[in-house]
Amino acid sequence: MTIPEICIWLIWLLPLAAFALTWIIGWIKKDSPSAPYVIIATTASWLLSLWALINVFTDGNITTSSVQWLNIGALNVKFALELNPLSTVMLMVVNTVSLMVQIFSMGYMHGDHGYRRYFSFVALFTFSMLGLVLADSLLMLFMCWELVGLCSYLLIGFWFFKPSAASAAKKAFLITRIGDLGILAALIMLFNATGTFTISELHGLAAAGAIGSAVLTWSCLGLFLGSMGKSAQFPLHIWLPDAMEGPTPVSALIHAATMVAAGVFLIARMYPLFEAAPQTLTVVAWVGGITAIFAATIALVMQDIKKVLAYSTISQLGYMFVGLALGGVSVGMFHLFTHAFFKALLFLGAGSISHAVDSFDMRKMGGLKKAMPKTYWTFLIGSLSLAGIWPLSGFFSKEGILGSAVSAQPVLFVILLVTAGLTAFYMFRVIFKVFFGEYKGDKHLHESPNVMIIPLFVLAFLAIFVGWINCSNAFTVFVDGGESQSFVTGLVGALAHPLAWGSLLAAAFGILLAFTIYKFKKISAEKVSAALPKTYNLLSRKYYMDELIQDRINKDALLNGLFRFFAFFDKHVIDGLVNAVAKAVKGIGGLIRSVQNGRIPSYGLLSVIGLVVIVILMMVVK
Amino acid sequence: MTLEYYIILAFLLFAIGLYGAFSRRSAIMIFISIEIMLNAVNISLVAFSKFSAIATAYGHIFTIFSMVVAAAEVTIGLAIVLAIFRHFEDIDTNDINLLK
Amino acid sequence: MGLKIAFYILSLVLLGSAIYAIQAKSVIRSAFSLIICFLSVAGIFITLSAEFLAIIQVMVYIGAVAVLIIMTVMMTKQNEAGNKSNKLKIPAIIGALCVAALGCYTALTSKFSGTTSPIGTETDVLGVTLFDQSGYVLLVIIAALIILTAIVGAITVAREK
Numbered sequence: 001m002t003i004p005e006i007c008i009w010l011i012w013l014l015p016l017a018a019f020a021l022t023w024i025i026g027w028i029k030k031d032s033p034s035a036p037y038v039i040i041a042t043t044a045s046w047l048l049s050l051w052a053l054i055n056v057f058t059d060g061n062i063t064t065s066s067v068q069w070l071n072i073g074a075l076n077v078k079f080a081l082e083l084n085p086l087s088t089v090m091l092m093v094v095n096t097v098s099l100m101v102q103i104f105s106m107g108y109m110h111g112d113h114g115y116r117r118y119f120s121f122v123a124l125f126t127f128s129m130l131g132l133v134l135a136d137s138l139l140m141l142f143m144c145w146e147l148v149g150l151c152s153y154l155l156i157g158f159w160f161f162k163p164s165a166a167s168a169a170k171k172a173f174l175i176t177r178i179g180d181l182g183i184l185a186a187l188i189m190l191f192n193a194t195g196t197f198t199i200s201e202l203h204g205l206a207a208a209g210a211i212g213s214a215v216l217t218w219s220c221l222g223l224f225l226g227s228m229g230k231s232a233q234f235p236l237h238i239w240l241p242d243a244m245e246g247p248t249p250v251s252a253l254i255h256a257a258t259m260v261a262a263g264v265f266l267i268a269r270m271y272p273l274f275e276a277a278p279q280t281l282t283v284v285a286w287v288g289g290i291t292a293i294f295a296a297t298i299a300l301v302m303q304d305i306k307k308v309l310a311y312s313t314i315s316q317l318g319y320m321f322v323g324l325a326l327g328g329v330s331v332g333m334f335h336l337f338t339h340a341f342f343k344a345l346l347f348l349g350a351g352s353i354s355h356a357v358d359s360f361d362m363r364k365m366g367g368l369k370k371a372m373p374k375t376y377w378t379f380l381i382g383s384l385s386l387a388g389i390w391p392l393s394g395f396f397s398k399e400g401i402l403g404s405a406v407s408a409q410p411v412l413f414v415i416l417l418v419t420a421g422l423t424a425f426y427m428f429r430v431i432f433k434v435f436f437g438e439y440k441g442d443k444h445l446h447e448s449p450n451v452m453i454i455p456l457f458v459l460a461f462l463a464i465f466v467g468w469i470n471c472s473n474a475f476t477v478f479v480d481g482g483e484s485q486s487f488v489t490g491l492v493g494a495l496a497h498p499l500a501w502g503s504l505l506a507a508a509f510g511i512l513l514a515f516t517i518y519k520f521k522k523i524s525a526e527k528v529s530a531a532l533p534k535t536y537n538l539l540s541r542k543y544y545m546d547e548l549i550q551d552r553i554n555k556d557a558l559l560n561g562l563f564r565f566f567a568f569f570d571k572h573v574i575d576g577l578v579n580a581v582a583k584a585v586k587g588i589g590g591l592i593r594s595v596q597n598g599r600i601p602s603y604g605l606l607s608v609i610g611l612v613v614i615v616i617l618m619m620v621v622k
Numbered sequence: 623m624t625l626e627y628y629i630i631l632a633f634l635l636f637a638i639g640l641y642g643a644f645s646r647r648s649a650i651m652i653f654i655s656i657e658i659m660l661n662a663v664n665i666s667l668v669a670f671s672k673f674s675a676i677a678t679a680y681g682h683i684f685t686i687f688s689m690v691v692a693a694a695e696v697t698i699g700l701a702i703v704l705a706i707f708r709h710f711e712d713i714d715t716n717d718i719n720l721l722k
Numbered sequence: 723m724g725l726k727i728a729f730y731i732l733s734l735v736l737l738g739s740a741i742y743a744i745q746a747k748s749v750i751r752s753a754f755s756l757i758i759c760f761l762s763v764a765g766i767f768i769t770l771s772a773e774f775l776a777i778i779q780v781m782v783y784i785g786a787v788a789v790l791i792i793m794t795v796m797m798t799k800q801n802e803a804g805n806k807s808n809k810l811k812i813p814a815i816i817g818a819l820c821v822a823a824l825g826c827y828t829a830l831t832s833k834f835s836g837t838t839s840p841i842g843t844e845t846d847v848l849g850v851t852l853f854d855q856s857g858y859v860l861l862v863i864i865a866a867l868i869i870l871t872a873i874v875g876a877i878t879v880a881r882e883k
Contacts, residue, residue: 600715601644601652601810605817608640612820623726625834628770631733633825635740641818642744645811650749650795654756657787658740661763664779672770673834679848683858685775689782690865694872696787700794701876707798708882 004055005064008081011048011091012134014041015127022120034116035106038123042099045130049091056088057478063136063200077197082136085479089333090133090265093340094258096462098126100455101253104348107451108249108355118158118247125151129258133265138190139197141269142183145230148259149176155254156246168242175239179229179263186222189215203272213277220273220280223266224287231263231317234291238545240314244306244360248351251306256313256347257340264320264336268329281325285405288321289412296422300429301529301536304360305350308430312386313343315419319401322412327404330480335397337475338466342385342394345459349379352448352456353434357441362433369435371445374453376435378460383431385463387424387507390495393467395503400470402503417506424510432518628669635662649703649713653696660692729769736762749795757788774845 018041022034055062066080102122109118128147135141157169191197193215194205205211227233232240243255254260267274267284274281292315299311316339324332352375353368354360369376385392388399398420405413439445447453469475472487495501516522529536595606635658642655664685671681707713736759743755760783767776852858 605644605810605813608817615824623729626829629829630826633822634737637818637822638740638744640821641814644814648749654752655744665766668767668770668772668775679851682772682775682848683852687865693782693786694868696790697872697876700790701880703794704797704880713798
C-alpha cells in the first residue's frame with residue numbers, strides 16, 4: 001500500500017477511530033472529555049480531503065487497491081476507495097459541515113448527560129457518510145447507506161426518553177427502509193445482470209449498452225426509490241419533519257446537509273445508468289418538482305422553526321433532483337454543495353436561537369435581533385442565500401437548475417419558479433417572526449457563546465462565497481467537463497440573463513409579501529388563513545399525508561386487511577402446525593414416559609427386548 | 623447325547639427364570655428366579671466344557687467362580703431385601719420405585 | 723442309553739420344579755421347589771461327568787443359597803394381598819419365549835465342533851488346573867476375599883441400627 005492510498009483510507013477510518021476512542025476512553029475514565037478526539041480526527045480527515053481534492057484536481061481519479069471482503073463461489077466482492085471529482089466534492093462538504101457541527105455542538109450540547117454518546121455517534125455518522133461517498137462498490141455504498149440510516153436513527157432518538165423522539169426515530173428508520181428495499185432490489189438485479197458491484201465497471205457496461213433496458217430501467221427506479229426514502233421525496237418525505245426531534249446540530253448535519261443529500265449523491269454517482277435509461281430521469285425530475293412545490297407550500301404555515309427548515313430542505317432536495325435529471329450531474333451536485341452550507345447555517349442558527357429561548361415555536365419568539373445580532377446576521381445571510389439572492393451562493397446553483405429546466409420541461413420550470421418565490425416568502429416569514437417585533441417569551445435572552453458563533457460565521461462565509469466557485473464554470477468543468485468561462489462573466493453576466501431576473505423577481509416578490517404581512521402588517525396573516533380555511537387546514541395538516549398513511553394505509557389497508565389475514569394465517573395455519581407437532585411430541589412422550597416408571601422389572605424386560613432385537617438383527621444381517 | 627440337548631435345556635431353564643424375574647412382585651421371588659437363571663448358565667458352561675474338542679477344565683472353573691459370585695450376590699442381595707423390608711415394611715417391587 | 727433316560731428324567735424334574743418355583747403362590751413353597759431344582763441341576767452335572775461340581779452345587783446352592791432364601795422368607799412378612807405377579811406378566815412371557823426360541827434356534831442351527839466324542843473331565847484334572855503354578859490360585863484367593871467382603875457387607879447392610 002502506497003502512502004497516498006494510506007491517506008485515502010485514513011480519510012475514511014479516522015472518524016471510526018475517534019468513535020472507538022471516545023468509548024474506550026469513556027470506559028477508562030468516566031469524566032474525560034470526548035469532543036476533542038472527534039474534532040481532531042475530523043480535522044485531520046478534512047485536511048486529507050483537501051489534499052485529495054487537490055490531487056484529483058491535478059491528476060485525475062485515484063482508486064486504492066482493493067480489499068477482499070467476501071468470496072463465496074462465483075461471488076467475489078472486493079472493496080476499494082475511489083476518489084473522483086464527485087466524491088472529493090462530497091468529502092469536502094461532509095467534512096466541513098461535520099467539523100462545524102461538532103464545534104457548534106461543544107457549546108450546544110454542553111451539560112447534556114449524553115455528551116459522549118452524542119459525539120461518538122456523530123463520529124460514527126461521519127465515518128459512514130465518508131464511506132458512502134468513497135465507496136467504489138455498490139455493495140459497500142449500500143452498507144454505508146444503511147449505516148448512515150442507523151446513525152440517523154440513533155441521533156433522532158438521541159433523547160429517547162421523550163416518546164416523540166423515540167417514535168420519530170422509529171418512523172425515520174421504517175420509512176427509509178421502504179426506499180432501501182428498492183436499492184436492494186436494484187443491487188440484486190444489477191449483479192444478476194452484470195456480475196459485478198464495482199461502480200466504474202457498471203458505468204462502462206451501461207454506457208456500452210451491455211445491460212438490458214428492462215433491467216436498467218427497473219434497477220434505476222429501484223435506486224431512485226432508495227433516494228426518495230433517504231432524501232425525503234414525496235411520498236416518502238414524512239419522516240424528515242419528525243426527525244427534527246433530534247438535537248439541532250444533528251438536524252443540520254444529517255437531516256439538512258449530508259445524509260439526506262445522499263440520495264442525490266447516489267443518483268449522481270450512478271448517473272451513466274440513468275442516462276442509459278432516460279425515461280427514469282423524467283420520473284426523477286417530476287418527483288423532484290412535485291416535492292419541491294409540495295414541501296414549500298407546507299413550509300408556509302408551519303409554526304415550528306425547525307419544521308419550516310425541514311420542509312425547506314425537502315423542497316430544496318426536490319430542486320436537486322430536478323437539476324440532476326434535467327441539467328446533469330454538475331447542476332444537481334452544485335446545488336447540493338451550496339445548499340449543504342447555507343442549510344447547515346440556518347439549522348445551526350435555529351439551534352442558537354433555541355439555545356436562548358429554549359423553544360422552536362416561533363409564536364414564542366420575536367424581537368431577537370437586539371439580543372442576538374450575530375445569530376441574526378448569519379441567519380439572514382443563510383435565508384438570502386436560500387432565497388436565491390444575487391450574489392449569494394444559492395443564486396448560482398438555483399440559477400443552474402432553473403436554466404436547465406426552462407428548455408427541457410417548461411411546466412417544471414414554472415413550478416420551480418413559484419417554489420423559489422414561496423421559499424423567499426417562508427424564510428422571511430421566519431425572520432420577521434423570530435427577529436422582529438416584540439419578544440413573547442419569558443426567557444432571559446442572550447447571545448450564544450463563541451464556540452457556537454464561530455461555526456455560524458464560517459458557514460455564513462461559505463454561504464456567501466461558495467457559489468462563486470462556479471462563476472468560472474470551475475465546478476462544472478471539474479465534475480462534468482466542459483468549457484470554462486471568465487470569472488466576471490459568471491458573476492455579473494448572470495444578471496444579464498432574463499432568467500436571472502425571473503428568479504430574482506420571484507424571490508423579491510416573496511420577500512416583499514413577507515414584509516407586507518409580517519413587518520408592515522398591511523395584510524393580516526390571520527385574516528388570510530381565515531378567508532381560506534380549507535387551504536390553510538390542508539397546508540397546516542401537511543396535506544393530511546400523516547393521516548393518510550396512518551389511517552388509510554396503516555389502519556385500513558394493513559391493520560384491518562392484510563395484518564388481520566396474517567393474524568388469521570398465523571393463528572390457524574402456522575400455530576396449528578406448531579401445535580400439531582407439539583401434540584405429537586407430547587403424545588409420543590406420554591407413551592415413552594410410561595416406560596420410565598422406576599420399576600426394575602420393566603427396565604429389565606426392556607433390556608431383554610433389546611437383546612432379542614439385537615440378536616435377531618445380527619442373524620438377519622449375517 | 624449331544625451338546626444341543628444341554629444347550630436347549632439351559633435355554634429353557636433360563637427362559638423360565640427370566641419370566642419369573644420379570645413377572646413376580648416379591649423381591650425374594652425375583653431372587654429365586656435369578657438363581658434359576660444362574661443355574662441354567664452353569665449347565666451350559668459345564669456342557670460346553672464336556673463336549674469341547676480338548677480335555678480341559680475351563681468350563682468347570684468358570685462354573686466354580688460363577689457359584690462363588692452367586693453366593694456372594696445372594697448374601698448381599700438378601701441383606702438388601704432385609705434392609706428394604708425394614709424401611710418399607712414391604713418387599714413388593716411394585717411399590718418400590720425410588721428410581722423414578 | 724441309561725444316561726439318556728437319566729437326562730430326560732432329570733430335565734423333566736428340573737423344568738417342572740423350576741416352573742413350580744416361579745409360579746407357586748407361597749414363597750416358602752417356591753423356596754423348597756428351588757431346592758429340588760438345584761438337586762436336579764446337580765444330577766445334570768453328574769450326567770456331564772462333573773461330579774465335583776455336583777457336590778459343590780449341593781453344598782453351595784442347597785446348603786447356602788436356599789437356606790439363606792428360606793431364612794429371609796422367615797424374616798420378612800409376605801404381603802399376600804392381590805395379584806402375585808405384576809402388570810408385566812404377558813410381556814414377560816413373550817420376552818421369555820422369544821429368548822427360549824432364539825436360544826433353541828441357535829442351538830439347533832449352530833455347528834459345534836467336537837460334539838461327537840464327549841471327553842470327560844476328571845476331578846483331578848480340575849484340581850490341577852485350578853491350583854497349578856500357572857493356574858488360578860490368585861483368583862481362588864480373590865474369590866475367597868469376595869465372599870468375605872460379601873459377608874461383611876451383608877452384615878453391615880442388614881444390621882439393625
